[in-house]
Amino acid sequence: MIPLPYLGQNRYKISWKERLTAFGIVGLILFLITLFVLEIPFFSRTFDVKMLVIVSLLIGLAIGLAIGYLIRTVVYEVHERFAVILMVAIPMAIFTPTIAHLSNRLLPRGEAQNVEIEYLSAEARVSERFGVQKGQEVEVSKYIIHFLHRQEVKKFQSHYHPFPKAQRGDKVGLPVQKGLWGFEFVALRE
DSSP states (O other), rough: OOOOSSSSSSOOOOOOHHHHHHHHHHHHHHHHHHHHHHHHGGGGGGGTHHHHHHHHHHHHHHHHHHHHHHHHHGSSSSHHHHHHHHHHHHHHHHHHHHHHHHHHHOOOOOOEEEEEEEEEEEEEHHHHOOOTTTOOOOOOOEEEEEETTTTTTEEEEEOOOOOOTTTTTTTTEEEEEETTTEEEEEEEOO
16 A cells, blocks of 8 residues: 555544534534424414514524623634634524524413404415326315404414304404413414
């Protein structure tokens, strides 16, 4: 065998503690990405979700900046310190809305209340991976329900039609629950 130069003699030796820390961080990021993807369909069921996202994003950014500021001392150069602060602050700002929404939905304040709403319409949606073929029977995969709540037109998605006999303008009861952070959401069980 011909000896080749630079076969790793100058490699940085990584301890098991550093390897476990790196794998833990990668695992946490993958977990948060999965959580984000699974939580997306429930965002349409929360009232004032825009305010929840903006407030939690700003809180996450502030927490990320504070943590980044505290751990910036691991590096010595000014631009590296700035990079460390941003490397902590940006992921915190990105994933905090998901965690805030999930905790709002899974930790409610009390029982669901039947709120009277004015039913407007329901749109049936079909999602087939390769489209609907000619002669194939079509199955509805989700419904988008439009309704009037507190003089505002709102909508949410469901896998079934919760009001199959309702006509436009009918008053129907919708289960609404207040979450941990005070944001109301439609509490239908799938």
